[in-house]
Amino acid sequence: MSEKTILVWFRNDLRIHDNEILLEAARKADKILPVYCFDPYYFKIAADGTPKTGALRARFLLESVADLRKNLQALGGELIIRIGNPAEVLPQLAEQYTVNEVYHHREVAYEETAISEEVETALWNLRLNLKHFIGHTLYHKEDLPFPIKDIPDSFAIFKKKVERDSNVRPCIGTPESIITPVITDAGELPTLTQLGLDEPVDDPRTRIKFKGGETEGLLRLEEYFANNNQIAPTKGRNGATVDRSSKLSPWLALGCISMRQVYWAVVKHEQANNVHNTGMLELELLWRDYFRFMFKKHGKQYFAADEQTENTSAEKQTLFEKWKTGNTGIPFIDASMHKLNATGYISNFSRQMVAGYLVRDLEVDWKKGAAYFEEKLIDYSPASNWGNWAFVAGLGHDPRDNKYFNLAKQASELDTNSEFISTWLPVEVAV
Structure with a gap:
């Protein structure tokens, strides 16, 4: 009887603990082929010259993938790393290593689901199944007190019903070992340069160093x-x-x-x-x-309510550039943007404040701000980022239910002594 090999396609699930696709593959297959693919789509350059993924976010990702490889190796396995379109890379690897099935965690944002569909089609041409798992939420979809189509659009109602009528499942175990086929070329972790990015310079004012993995x-x-x-x-x-x-x-x-x-x-x-x-x-x-x-x-349809025509005037673009670089003249806003640009991270409250200022005070299209956050944030997540921005912009499906964000916080409560208040300048690299 021939051995069964399952390809585990890692995306936004870069861990060995509480990872259903990894444990399930270890139980169901004789051998596992773990794969991570750096998709050029996420590193493309927009028309205005800005990258979809910035250097700080990309560095955090590289660190996370490197740590995943190390942890898999500790279990006796290996991680194959490739740069390319997953719809081309995964079928090629599936044929090369005689894979019987491919596992991955289901995504929800339309760009990510489109990639999954493309991969699924390519694999189906080889008569291979792409099996979907749910592993990104606290509450499992099957344990919600309502079907997806009836989920309350109000966060307050959603919170009340879920906390009252649902339970969080226990964490899943970790495989004791990982057995892979004989891998002839595991691939090297790409450099930032190979991804089209420059090495970021760490600002000395940064208090917390975020390292991926x-x-x-x-x-x-x-x-x-x-x-x-x-x-x-x-x-x-x-x-x-x-x-x-x-x-x-x-x-x-x-x-x-x-x-x-x-x-x-x-x-x-x-x-x-x-x-x-x-x-x-x-x-x-x-x-x-x-x-x-x-x-x-x-x-x-999450953004169906947005019928605004983007104002691309020179005046609005100038205001947007001042917001991006932290030159609005509003100390807390500028300090938050300096910190975002220097570290790739600001608090949730700061995000609500700078988003609200861009949308309501400067009247700049919210989608420009959301795209800028996508580039800069090391904790970028499509649903959270674009959902938050739509929420602040008064869109989405429950725009008025914002009491948890406390956007009306008095200016007197804002810390205007931040070390990022002064205009941020890049640190010169010592030669």
Whole structure:
């Protein structure tokens, strides 16, 4: 009887723990072929000369893929790395290694689902099945108290019903070992230059260095609970609220850690310490679920309410450029944009503020801001990013239900002593 080989196509699930496709493949197949494909589509250059994926986000991705390879190797396996269209790369590998089936996690945003459909068609031409798994949400689709088509458009109602009537599934086990076919060419991790990007320069004012990968993500999760100061917000200079968010979103976005891992870590922490002080973290997880399910429910129609004709006048473009570079003259807005450009990360509250300022004060098309965030954010996730921007712009399907974002926060509460207040200039690289 011939051996069964399953190709595991990694996308935004770069982990070995709580990863259903990896464990299921280990159970069902004699051999596993783990693959990650750097799709040139995500590194294309727009008409205005800006990349779809910026250098900081790309570096975080490279670090995450490298860590995934290391963790698979520790289990006795290997990760094949390729640069190219997955619809061409995966069928070629499937034929080369006599693959019987391909596993992957289902996506919800239209660009990602279009890529999946292209891969599925190409594999079907070889009489191979692309099996879809659900692994990016806190609550499994099958455990929701309503079918996808009936999910409440109101976040408040969604939250209430899900918390009352649904349960979070336990984390899935980790394979004890990974057996791969004899791999003749695993492929090298590409450089930023090969992806068409320059090496980013780290700003000395950066307090937290985000490094990609499951190993770093799990360390960050441990640190969050080990440091009690990161759980309860405190007041800083001028009475400003100091950002004590978990900062787990970069690892969640690439699936270096799972939503369930975070949730059950919260439960374990609260039970061990007899406290309930991590509600904001649970709320953040619910918002991520909400936007993913909205994309699943409405698809491209999520933005159907946007009938605005983009204003491409020179005046609006100038305002947009000032916003991008942090030269609006509004200290908190400028500091947030300086920090975004320097680090690839700003707090959720800062994102709501700069988005609201661009859309309502400058009256610039929200889609330009969303695309800029897509380039810059190391924790970019299609549903969360575009969903948030549509929400701030008054679009989507529940634009008025924004009490959780607290956009009316008084200016007196904003920390205007940030080290990023002064105009950010690139740091010269020592030769």
